[in-house]
Amino acid sequence: MAKMHADEVETDAALVRRLVRGRFPAWAELPVERFASGGTVNAVYRLGSALSVRLPLTAGGVRALEHETRWLPELAPGLPVAIPAVAGTGGPAEGFPWPWAVHRWLDGEPPLEGMASADLARDLGEFVRALRKTRIPGGPAAYRGGPLSGVDAAMRSAVDDLRRTDEPFDADAILAAWDESLRAPAWTGPPCWLHSDLMPSNLLVDAAGRLSGVLDFATAGVGDPACDLIPAWNLLPSGVRPAFRDAVDADDATWLRGRGWALSMAVIQLPYYRETNPVISANARYAIRSVLGG
Known part of the structure; x- marks a missing residue:
C-alpha cells in the first residue's frame, strides 16, 4: 500500500496482534485483518467481529485520537445514528511510537457518490x-x-x-x-x-x-x-x-x-x-x- 504522507509510519497485522496481546490479553486470540479504508489519519484493522484497532499514521493522528476519546462519549447520546465508541486505549509499545485505540465496530458500508437517495x-x-x-x-x-x-x-x-x-x-x-x-x-x-x-x-x-x-x-x-x-x-x-x-x-x-x-x-x-x-x-x-x- 502506497504511503499517503512522507512521515507515515509502517503498520501491519503482526504489529496489531502484538499490541493487542500486550495491552488487552482477553482479545489476543481474535483474528486481525487490515480494513481497506479511504481514511488518511489512521490505519484501521478489524479485530474479531465487534472491534476495530486504529493506529495513527502520523503524529497529527495522535491529537485526533485524543480528541475523539474526549468528545465521542458526550456527543453520542444526542445523535440519531451510531458513532464510534472507544472500547480501550493503548500506549506506545512494540516499536509503535504513539497511543492507539480500540473502537466498537459499526456495521454498514460507505455510500457511493451520485447514488444517494x-x-x-x-x-x-x-x-x-x-x-x-x-x-x-x-x-x-x-x-x-x-x-x-x-x-x-x-x-x-x-x-x-x-x-x-x-x-x-x-x-x-x-x-x-x-x-x-x-x-x-x-x-x-x-x-x-x-x-x-x-x-x-x-x-x-x-x-x-x-x-x-x-x-x-x-x-x-x-x-x-x-x-x-x-x-x-x-x-x-x-x-x-x-x-x-x-x-x-x-x-x-x-x-x-x-x-x-x-x-x-x-x-x-x-x-x-x-x-x-x-x-x-x-x-x-x-x-x-x-x-x-x-
Whole structure:
C-alpha cells in the first residue's frame, strides 16, 4: 500500500496482534485483518467481529485520537445514528511510537457518490441538525469552523498545482466559483457543534441505503455550520440535493459557504492524493464536477 504522507509510519497485522496481546490479553486470540479504508489519519484493522484497532499514521493522528476519546462519549447520546465508541486505549509499545485505540465496530458500508437517495439526503440533514443543536459546553474550535478566507491561500496554490496536472477541469471556472463563495456573508450566529469532515468514507449506510453511522470525529468542534453541508456536493446527486438543503434548513449564504468548503477540500485533496489514495481522489473529482455543474 502506497504511503499517503512522507512521515507515515509502517503498520501491519503482526504489529496489531502484538499490541493487542500486550495491552488487552482477553482479545489476543481474535483474528486481525487490515480494513481497506479511504481514511488518511489512521490505519484501521478489524479485530474479531465487534472491534476495530486504529493506529495513527502520523503524529497529527495522535491529537485526533485524543480528541475523539474526549468528545465521542458526550456527543453520542444526542445523535440519531451510531458513532464510534472507544472500547480501550493503548500506549506506545512494540516499536509503535504513539497511543492507539480500540473502537466498537459499526456495521454498514460507505455510500457511493451520485447514488444517494432522497431518504439518505434527509437522514444526513437530520444528523447535521441534531449535531448543530448539541449544547455540550466547552467545545473546541472545529477544524473547518472558521471563515473560508482561512484556506484561500491553500486553495489558490492547489489550483496552480491542478493546472500542472492532466485533470480535465477548468481552473478559471473553479476560481470563479470559489470567489463567489468567498463573497458570501459570514456566519453571525452562535458557534454550533459540527463534524467538519462529512466525506462519504466517513458515513455508513445500511442495506436499505439509509444512514446508519457516522465515523471520524477527529475534526469535530464548534463554529460556522457551513462546512457540514459538503455532502450536497461530495455525495448527493443534484436531484436529491434540495431534500438535504430542506432538512438542514440552510439559508443562501450558508449554502454558498458550504459549497465553497466542498470545492476547496476537493481541489486541495486532488493534487495531493491523486497518486496515493484513489478513494479520496475519485471523490474530489466528483465534488468538483458537482460544484461546476451547478
